[in-house]
Amino acid sequence: MTHSLPTDAEIAAGSAKVRALLEAMNEVLYGQEDLIEAVVTGLLARGHLLLEGLPGLGKTELVKGLSGAIGMQTKRVQFTPDLLPGDITGNPVLQEVDGRRSFVFQPGPLFASLVLADEINRASPKTQSALLEAMQEGHVTVLGETHPLPQPFFVLATQNPIELEGTYPLPEAQLDRFLFKLDVRRGDSATLQKIVLNREIGRPPVVAQVMTAAELSGLIDLARRLFLPEVVANFIARLVDATHPGQSKASAQVRYGASPRAALALAAAAKARALIGGRPNASFEDVKAVALPVLRHRILLDYQARVEGRTSTDVVLALLAEVPTSAADLPRTLHTAPLAATHG
Amino acid sequence: MATPSERWQRRARQTRRKINCGWCLQVCATPVVGVALGLLGPALWARRVWPEAAPPGLAWVTGAALAVIVPGSWWLARRRFVTAGDALVRLEAQLGLHNRLSTAAAGVCPWPPLPDRADDGIRWSFSNTFLPLLAAAALLAAAMWVPVKARMLPAAPDEPAAWAATEDDLRELARQDAVAPESLDETQQRIAELRAQAAGKWFSHASLEATDKLRESHLQAMAELQRQLRMAAQSATRLAGDAAGELPAPTRAGLQDQFKQAVQGMQAGGMKPNKELLEQLRNIDPKQLRQLDKAQMEQLMQGMKDKAEALGKCLCRKAGDGQQQEGEAVLTESSDGPGKGGVDRGPGTTPEMFGEPANEVAAAQPQVLDSGDLTRALPGDVLDVTDSKHEVEMTSPALRTSGKADVQGGGGSTWQESLHPREQESVKKFFE
Structure with missing residues (x-):
């Protein structure tokens, strides 16, 4: 591309x-x-x-x-x-012009x-x-x-x-x-x-x-x-992959995870958010900001999660907390300090 | 002046080093603690067994283990190492830069200025990093400095003293060149055979008996040789001194025989004198001794005297050392008497001994006093013991009591007439 x-x-x-x-x-x-x-x-x-x-x-x-x-x-x-499909897509209407009858498509409300x-x-x-x-x-x-x-x-x-x-x-x-x-x-x-x-x-x-x-x-x-850095694309991929059962702790009660279309949606939405912010590239922050509305209707929870009252929103929030932005893990000998104030 | 790109890259390299170092420490923490744990026991044992050699050895082993672990950890951790690009991502995420550094690295936008305090937000975890290392260091320190009682190694058992004494004699005789080496070799060989037994059998009855026999025969051989040397020297001196032929012929012949017998005894004895001396003595005709010049005579006499003295020296030493019996020596060595041992020493056991304690006061046995001063003798002292026949009176005694003599009458009237009334009562009671 x-x-x-x-x-x-x-x-x-x-x-x-x-x-x-x-x-x-x-x-x-x-x-x-x-x-x-x-x-x-x-x-x-x-x-x-x-x-x-x-x-x-x-x-x-x-x-x-x-x-x-x-x-x-x-x-x-x-x-x-x-409501019938034709009611929204439109229907062919029999029309007579100069003595000739023919079906003419009458657009429905979708044509807007x-x-x-x-x-x-x-x-x-x-x-x-x-x-x-x-x-x-x-x-x-x-x-x-x-x-x-x-x-x-x-x-x-x-x-x-x-x-x-x-x-x-x-x-x-x-x-x-x-x-x-x-x-x-x-x-x-x-x-x-x-x-x-x-x-x-x-x-x-x-x-x-x-x-x-x-x-x-x-x-x-x-x-x-807008530019999508490779590390952000990697984060999106790991985030979407983590929605599938067995790929993360947060997805333990997930029955079906998000599709690749969700990854594309995340990338597009992150870019759109970057444009709103006037930035030349999508970022981790953009992905995190749009992850909830993009993913929550694409994750199907199992019966146990429903019984426990867990929602897909909970799962997405847990995923955001679990999946690190950087693909390179930190050793146990190090830990990250709380995030600094947003710079620039 | 470094560009923002260079400054960011330098900062990223610092972060990368920190993370990679963290990986190395994480990987090596387990083996370091494991090695420290594994070394603790052997190190304490080694310090107990080899108190002097163990600490440097432990230092060497620790160094060698670290020399293996550190590169090994680096090798294993290498696959987890991060790149400077990864470090940049961490920096931009921590600083809230909206991936501007990654974008700038891709050439999409300019590098932002590096803030004065570009904290990567990565901190060392004390519990995961330093606790294992401190634990390992503590274990090693314990292995090195915890007080350990040095083990008392079992001392090599002392061999019978007679062996050493005999060997001392052999060495002395060999040094003085007093005896033919072949004579010494045989004794040395027998000592070696005794020593070749298992150490536990050195003090067995058979071994001690053999040792005593060996020692005895050795001493006897030395004494015999010394006696013959002295005899030869004595007869040679007297024969040589009779230059004027003043000695009566039988005496001279006796001296010549004595010299000859002494030389023959030396030749046939178990211990032969120095080969040169023996050859010299053998070649001397006792009848011609008078014809030897003074220098030759003096040399011969000096040779015999030296050898005899050497033998005497060994024999004298025997007389001094031989007072202590083998068994007693062993018991003395093995007993834990007071004044021996370390901090756990106790009062010790009483010295052991063979047999019943000797009765120091042999009051019932008459003893001869050495002192010739009879004026200071006390009543009861035995002044002299003579070996002679008892004087027995062979004639029949004729008992006469109260003027009556009845030699042939038997004892019947004796007890009736010669005993006191109480004695008579007792005899009467006996026969009732």
Whole structure:
């Protein structure tokens, strides 16, 4: 894989644009700075995101604000059990023109740059598959005819961790298609106060557009071109490998570990985070920062872990503590002092 | 002025050295402690057995072990060694540099300036590094300096004193050239045979008996030779001094025979004199002794005198040393009497002895006093003992009591008439 490394000026400009986007988003969603940064990181890594959280925490608002800030075409689909694949991909419609009848493809809601798949776990597996095929391939096929989706194409799916009656949990293979799985948490009282003071029911917030879809594509390309040091790639590889049973202490109760796609996702997300930070390279810190949203939905725990109440989040945190950044071990005669304050 | 790259690389090399040294210490800790543990026992034993030679030996062994362990540890630890690149990664991770050093090393971005205190965050673990080494050092110090009682090695058993005395005689005689070497060789050979036995049998009854016989025959041979030398010298002196022929013929003939017998005795004896002297004596005709000039005579006499003196010297030494019996000597040597041994010495046992203690006061036996001063003799002292026949009166005694004589009457009337009344009562009781 050869591509030219970005210059410092390009990186600085790109970082500035991303920061402007983050600021704009923070104007819309109060107290969710980390979530917003994670979402933007996911976009810059060209990934689809799965947001999990209780109703009313601002998931939909987040997506709407994002679409407004970027100026991308956005569509929202509320997933229900009776939703059919054709309802989201589009259907051929019989049309008569000059006395001749023919099927004309009518694009569904997937044909947008930013698709909000609300409560994706309520749709049937068939519909979920249609969506996930579009996410993976970047096109849809209807009646043997392939229709490319607009680029960039992002799916931001949400799911509710409660009210699981009548839902269809996403299979692991499909979860793997999501770059991040983000937990949306409620804000503290100060955040709530801010929301109460600045927002009203029924009046959606107005978000200023800070960049275009083309500029976002440029930033995505810029992030992809950032330098990934070999030692960081080695750390990613060891981290992903350690998720498999028997490869580490932390993975003792893991049934299935993360796939190579997880390693690619980690690298892409680390680069995207480096761009946000205005750095020319991805680093250990970037990998550690994105490891939790990248890995936690890709690790399947065994029955014993579930009985004990362990979650994949616990496993990922344990892995981060266990796997050293440097491949070269330290002898027992030496130990590492606590990390110094971040330099530079 | 070093560039940031050079400064970072130098700093990375320092970290690399520290980590690699840590690996070496980790690998060598176990064998060092193992060797120290393994050396402890043998070292204490060696110090007990060889108090003088053990400490330097232990130092040498320790040095040799370290000479093997240190390179061996380096060799084994080598595969775990880190490179300067690995050290750079540690530095950038510790300093929170977001892998800027790795990126700079790849030529993607410039090297950042080296901060004044670029701590790699790697610290020595006292418990894992120095405790094993201290433990090993303590073990070695204990092996070297813990007080150990030196073992009392069993002394080589003393051989019978008669052997040494006889050998001293043989050496003295050989040194003085008083006796023909062949005569000495035989005795020496017999001593060697006795000594060739197992040491435990040196003091066996048979061995001591053989030793005594050997010693006795040796002394007898020396005494015999000395006697014959003296006899020859005496007769030769008298014959040589009779230049004027004043000695009566029988006396002269007797002296000549005496000289001849002495020479023949020397030739036939178990111990022969110096070969040269013997040859000289053999060639002398006793009848011609008067014709020897004075110088020749003096030389001959001096030769015989020297040899006799040498023999006498050995015999005199025997007289002084021979007072102590072999068995007593052994018992004296082996007994743990007071004043012997080390810190654990005790009161010791009483000297052992053979047989019953001798009765020092032989009151019942008459003894002859050497003193000739009879004026100081005490009553009861035996003044003289003579060996003579008892004077027995051969005639029949005629007992006469109270004027009656009854030689033929037998004893019947005797006890009735000559005994006291109490005696008569006793005899009467006996025969009742």
